[in-house]
Amino acid sequence: MKKLLSLFAFLAITVSALTLVRAEDPPKEAPKKADPNIEQRIADLEAYVNNGSRGADAADAKITSKVSGSGPGHNAFQMVSAALVLFMTLPGLFLFYGGLVRKKNILSVVAQCFGIAGLVTILWWAFGYSFVFGDGSSPWIGSFSKFAFLKDVDSNPNTNYSYWVSHNVFSMYQLMFAIITPALILGAIAERMKFSAVLLFVGLWMVVVYFPLAHAVWGIDGAMNGVWNPKALIKSIDFAGGTVVHMSSGWSALVLCLILGPRLGFGKQNMAPHSMTMCAIGTGMLWVGWYGFNAGSAVAADGIAANAFTTTTIAAAVASFVWAMLEYIIRGKPSILGFCSGAVAGLVVITPACGFVNTTGSVIIGVLAGLVPFLACAYLKPAFKYDDALDTFGVHAVGGTLGALLTGFLATGDVNANLSGDPAKANGLAKLVGNGLWLEQLKAMAITIVLSVVATVIIAYVVKAIVGLRPTEEDETQGLDLADHGEEGYHG
Amino acid sequence: MKKLLSLFAFLAITVSALTLVRAEDPPKEAPKKADPNIEQRIADLEAYVNNGSRGADAADAKITSKVSGSGPGHNAFQMVSAALVLFMTLPGLFLFYGGLVRKKNILSVVAQCFGIAGLVTILWWAFGYSFVFGDGSSPWIGSFSKFAFLKDVDSNPNTNYSYWVSHNVFSMYQLMFAIITPALILGAIAERMKFSAVLLFVGLWMVVVYFPLAHAVWGIDGAMNGVWNPKALIKSIDFAGGTVVHMSSGWSALVLCLILGPRLGFGKQNMAPHSMTMCAIGTGMLWVGWYGFNAGSAVAADGIAANAFTTTTIAAAVASFVWAMLEYIIRGKPSILGFCSGAVAGLVVITPACGFVNTTGSVIIGVLAGLVPFLACAYLKPAFKYDDALDTFGVHAVGGTLGALLTGFLATGDVNANLSGDPAKANGLAKLVGNGLWLEQLKAMAITIVLSVVATVIIAYVVKAIVGLRPTEEDETQGLDLADHGEEGYHG
Amino acid sequence: MKKLLSLFAFLAITVSALTLVRAEDPPKEAPKKADPNIEQRIADLEAYVNNGSRGADAADAKITSKVSGSGPGHNAFQMVSAALVLFMTLPGLFLFYGGLVRKKNILSVVAQCFGIAGLVTILWWAFGYSFVFGDGSSPWIGSFSKFAFLKDVDSNPNTNYSYWVSHNVFSMYQLMFAIITPALILGAIAERMKFSAVLLFVGLWMVVVYFPLAHAVWGIDGAMNGVWNPKALIKSIDFAGGTVVHMSSGWSALVLCLILGPRLGFGKQNMAPHSMTMCAIGTGMLWVGWYGFNAGSAVAADGIAANAFTTTTIAAAVASFVWAMLEYIIRGKPSILGFCSGAVAGLVVITPACGFVNTTGSVIIGVLAGLVPFLACAYLKPAFKYDDALDTFGVHAVGGTLGALLTGFLATGDVNANLSGDPAKANGLAKLVGNGLWLEQLKAMAITIVLSVVATVIIAYVVKAIVGLRPTEEDETQGLDLADHGEEGYHG
Amino acid sequence: MKKIEAIIKPFKLEEVKDALHDVGAEGMTVSEVKGFGRQKGHTEIYRGSEYTVDFLPKIKIELVLADSKVQEAVAAIIKAAKTGKIGDGKIFISGVEEAVRIRTEEKGENAV
């Protein structure tokens, strides 16, 4: 009960804090604008095809547009992409992770994924979206109130983020990222963290780590948004979430699993995956869903999305093959888990890079993504004996870190004109591409790691103090499915 | 054999009735129309982006259009949406339901879903589509012959339903709804209805309940199509199927399960789900597929679709969380089935509302969707002791009814201009929005319930007379997989 | 180890052969072209909606286009389609096949699918894509070097294949076909071919069978590309791969399974599917993914895609129903495997036809697809006693062959204007449609069968000589999961 | 002490358990088994392949109890498990020399 109370208290506080947010000033009476002429109307239509801006989108526009709403091809793509990213978590991730735990804990993974989906949606609606994408506040944190309760987030595009995708669709698309990121952490702490602790931890972690970090990297006025913020403090780039998603979750996962300690019987009992088949199904779904994640991050069905789609495919397939072939050489048998881990690692490493590197870059990334995380999982973990149960650190932290760095080396303006767009010129990114960008990447990586590690330590101890982190020995032995949820994964 | 014969007889009669349908009058020689000028051509292109009508779409148009076919963004979205709705049934629904039955009946659920898919497709092709969307016949029933055998249903849009989506794609999209609706009934009668009886029941039910109801609600000249029919008799609204899909199936399910009687051993034997994992996978797929169901119901990748996408996400996530948290409070443990049921309930309740309510409305719907169906399943069912095996009534009937009503209270023209479009003005809906619409909704709900209940009673007894409803005790005990299909779900 | 070495040798040779490919001549300095005028700009935009060609696309164009890149609706559809086709293999096909094998071999099916995905991607990147779609070489084989390493395959459309879809997206879309085709073969040889042998066989088979065949049928200057090659030697048509995908894999599968010999204990031991449920899940995913396969083969979200979507739906549903009803009549019980097999057979048979036949044609195809492969699986196989373990021959070879032939009879210009387009007029196809086209189809079918059969014999014996085909008796008895991959599908 | 092994139809488990409980059996161990006997199996057809399944799912109950309670227990099982249809199952009784409760190390009849 205590745990539940604290959870609700947490929700209540955050939500009610917002009710204090006063109504914004009434929108200024806009001066009457002229209708577009034929030339402008055609240009607007061309802008739709090219994913460019309408005449009316300019800050000082004196004309309106006859196509001022969202555009079908882009909006369709973004909705499908959002659905695909949700598919990555429900059921993709819970199958990928769930297959790897023991039978008695399968449902706990499922519940944690569903619980996170619900909790994060509520936070996102209340203030999370605003905190990340509400501009005008600070380079390190978004506006708490601008889009609170998704106020003003309607079907018209927010041209800060897309000319042709509905603002509400964009916000839902980004919600799916906010859901999957903390869910990735579950892999490290699987089979031994109480449900109440997971929810409370995730709630706090979102506020302290994810929202600020996502703002800094992707907010239009974010400190580390090299591509779009002309005043970026750090000119780093991250197409679909190498730092925001994979590094943040992966490094936090390591810290949390160290604080939790290993599972009972770790290293002694057989903890083999209860269903490698299920894990493989999840992998297939993650791969398919990842197209929404990576190509969708172009926030348009344009040539950049096309490039991201391509590099994602190649990196995933190459890394999957490389990982398994390494096992083939070293151990004599390529494993299914090797193919699956390689595919996911490839997807992780290409994530920050997919919209910035060309095909050749993606092959290089694929090879390294099959190699480096493999070494981390196969040698680093046994050497240090931490119980990163399902290798969130080995795959996501190591992979995300590798990807963020490689993006610095392999990004090329050839595939993404935004790398030499006006903001990139203004902040200096344009000159750094192919020429020292990796140093900026290092800065962003360092900030991500420090924030994740420090915040996780603090949050973990706070949660421990309030509801406790681990189940009783008896509960853990019996399995979290029965202990936390009163159900079993399979009957009869 | 008898059962088979009657099934074929049923099919044969319906199909051959149609061969009597005479060829339509030859199309009248159309008067030569003028080419569009520059201004008109641009307007047509803008219409594509805005999902508006071309100049040539007007009934009395004197010009042609250079973009007279379907439009890529909308068509792409509609095809993907149709695929997503199919995904809801195969495999989404059969996993959601199949996971909840006992091992010995898993395949019977699968077979019923596949069987329905095949049967309904044949009916739809032969006359079902025409019966629903063939206009010009009556407010309560469509034209039996207009589009029989999908005659004239080609790749050009039928502008009654969409300016830019191919008519054949629209018909396939709607087919997927016609497939999933009767499949929902399976949840109530699971584990104890003969396969032959299921097929025969569904065949008759489609003709008597679904086709007329869908025409009345969604047909362009349907009696309850408040949004599009200027002469609507009842000015109710139902965006994606609160009445047509969920209430009709849910109330019919209750009646059918009462007529069938409870499963052997109900209340005595342990009938726990054989795989909660599978149920959760199905839930994830239903959620993802539901975007096709709800956003796709805009029949365009436009701002209304974007709004539906958004409200659907929020309602599902909130309801999932609320349902499980209620269990947490009341029983001390949030269950996976709670998360899953909540998500599905949220999706059900938002279905009629998704394109008509704003974000705030969707949060309210999410909270109530987590609460009301929870009470129905947890308290109403045990109190009355009916054996609604997998809670089709508790979730779909209760949820659909709740949703239809809430739509009446929460619909707002702000997110959907069609609520104050010409037809809505003509029939008076425009004035009712926010102002007594719920009374119209009540009328539509009453008609839906009466039709579903009465027709189901009659059809059930007809089927009972012809092929019988229940398997022998021995077959039921052994399980329907072996008895009806000669296969087992799992070996070794 | 030997096996591994030969695999790497194979990869190394093919890849390094390419490093010899010299750089292409520098692109000729293009003469400066004029900007389009208003009329032309509008025409270009209309071309986007209509999936037509821009003024600038003409070989001798003197103007540029303001929308010279990819177009959002088409590109979005193609990306989603590519993802759907991947979904067919991972996890669709491995579930469909994996459910049908015994528990001890489930992971081997998964590993083979993943292994093929990785291997084929590498070949495709290195030279495979070029070999298929690089034009200017020969009607029977593409250019080895034109697009080697995906050089010049960027986000702009290659107008040989699509006006509005990015070239790189097209190449990834086609990659997904190249992955699933050899994976289909796995069904015939399941449970008894070594992993190393599978990889080596597939590598060679792609080079010798798939790449040439795909070029001949789909390459812009391919010998059997009746629709697009004005100089086609054989005026046959194959919308989405009746010959290239299903016949090639199906006939090769038969040969390979004959060379391999039956599984140990075949005909004596019970080899019932270890999870019909899993097989049914895979079927649902295949069906959903097949929309990407078939409708996506229009390489645009246009009316032809819409038609393909429609015919695909109907054929699949009808065939599924027919197959199961045949079982109902003959054996008294409609089986789940019957519904699944019928659905897949319907999808296979409609594949070459989907973009060329109308709704009525698809019903005919559905009926025959439920009948003919059923007979092949139920009577032909037992009669001849070959061990086509999961019926790749019975479904894909028989179905593909049937489909290719029926396409010859049922294709109609009404649904696909390209059948009477300029190339079709030039090579004579236009006259053949509805009028002897089936003879051309027969020629293409004969070539496909001869190539598949002869090449498979040779490759199989080469592989046998190098790494051997079958596992030891002990390994086969223990199951390939442990023997080849050191893992088990399920624990605890 | 004796050991009773009863092979019964799966859906009879709950009733048998209750019946045994009623006659004072405080512990038992059950397992899922497959039975071959007079009750005939069934045939499954997967496309062209036909398999005869001779083994039917049964439940085996094992319980060890004092000699004095055996008759009562057997009667209880028969009463609860009997449907009168073929395949109802068998009961086998054999001797047990010693029993130990692991938790307390109690021995003999105290342990069962």
Add this chain to the structure above:
Amino acid sequence: MKKIEAIIKPFKLEEVKDALHDVGAEGMTVSEVKGFGRQKGHTEIYRGSEYTVDFLPKIKIELVLADSKVQEAVAAIIKAAKTGKIGDGKIFISGVEEAVRIRTEEKGENAV
């Protein structure tokens, strides 16, 4: 009456069943078990974690039959189950005091 318990390799089940049937055994009960013996298991590696699996899948056949039939049945099992490779399994014979057919309440040798 005696009870024969035979632990055999899984893929030998069909053959053993047929062999037993041929020598007149009309009923038997089988279960899936895991065996530990001289036949060594295998190692599975899941990324960095290595697990030794000592237990191998085996089938246990239990049948109760009249004393007179025991020798023949044992011989039949051996004949059918033997591959000569390690891990072929064991046969154990023990006494059974009583047997009851639940359906008819027949007792003793008539019941088996």
Add this chain to the structure above:
Amino acid sequence: MKKIEAIIKPFKLEEVKDALHDVGAEGMTVSEVKGFGRQKGHTEIYRGSEYTVDFLPKIKIELVLADSKVQEAVAAIIKAAKTGKIGDGKIFISGVEEAVRIRTEEKGENAV
């Protein structure tokens, strides 16, 4: 020869196996069973339906061994399997008349 049947808690299997191995037991057969005893089960609720699960997962170890080794083996099992909490399980000992190693047809104590 005797047969030891031990019902233990599932997570104790590895330890018991090792303990038995240490006292020289070279073979054993284990199966997954469900136990009913003093240890109470749990309740599962699925929406409106409540099910009481009385049977808890247990592991049954069967091993046949020479009379002389029985005491030692029983002690080893108790040592390894005991947690002191209810539900630790039972050990039953009964007589075995004959044992055969299928592979070699060895009989008696040589066969176990």
